[in-house]
Amino acid sequence: MTQMNYTDKKKPTRVAIISNGKYQSKRIAGKLFAIFKDADNFYLTKRDPDVVISIGGDGMLLSAFHMYEKALDHVRFVGIHTGHLGFYTDYRDFEVDKLIENLRQDKGESISYPIVKVKITLADGRVIKGRALNESTIKRIEKTMVADVVINKVKFERFRGDGLSVSTPTGSTAYNKSLGGAILHPTIEALQLTEISSLNNRVYRTIGSSLIIPRKDAIEVVPKRLGVYTISIDNKTMQYRNVKKIEYSIDSKKIHFVATPSHTSFWERVMDAFIGECDS
CATH class of the missing domain: 3.40.50.10330 (Probable inorganic polyphosphate/atp-NAD kinase; domain 1)
Structure with a gap:
């Protein structure tokens, strides 16, 4: 508290x-x-x-x-x-x-909980910033999404599937839970990265489970294919063509409840x- x-x-x-x-x-x-x-x-x-x-x-x-x-x-x-x-x-x-x-x-x-900062960089150089109280997701419209997942500047995996979700602790009980992610107490200052219908076979492999990312580490998702991507920030959904990368980190601000x-x-x-x- x-x-x-x-x-x-x-x-x-x-x-x-x-x-x-x-x-x-x-x-x-x-x-x-x-x-x-x-x-x-x-x-x-x-x-x-x-x-x-x-x-x-x-x-x-x-x-x-x-x-x-x-x-x-x-x-x-x-x-x-x-x-x-x-x-x-x-x-x-x-x-x-x-x-x-x-x-x-x-x-x-007040009782205060962490939120996630979202930074979207498009191929044409435009940058869109936002904050999410629950979660932010990225999905590809036309075909399977292929994206490199970078955690704390370490290339962790090449993801193939429907998309990825990054949730806050308070958002861990929302869409994240339906994806099989863990429930985090909201006083834990961490993000959760959860896969959305990943492809796992003898050719393509991902970690297959949600990851708890500490405050000091940032998440970067780098799409490897051109096309239209659907990006959500809480209850707002947007579509962008040719996303260069999305960066997620715990915001310096918090939400405060009475x-x-x-x-x-x-x-x-x-x-x-x-x-x-x-x-x-």
């Missing part, structure tokens, strides 16, 4: 409310707007907020993260889930009053999402 003081108690806490379009989410957003509008210790604004409240699910919080990714040094997030249990949401839709009370008692503490008494244990989230109640 990382503790940071964001809130000057002499000033109102600047709050932004971000909601998806579902009826229940809109209803919760309306209730919050009404409460904050008349509260002296809170100020509603989407410009330069101290706290961003995301209402919906993990997808909505991903959108909120990217909306404020240039302000990660001073913004904290808190999520209310109005559907299925989410990994980034601490409150249920019936716990709005509890959230308000916790925010009134907030002392500016450290309220309701912040759920990561292992409780994993259990609730994938196992359910354990037999006694």
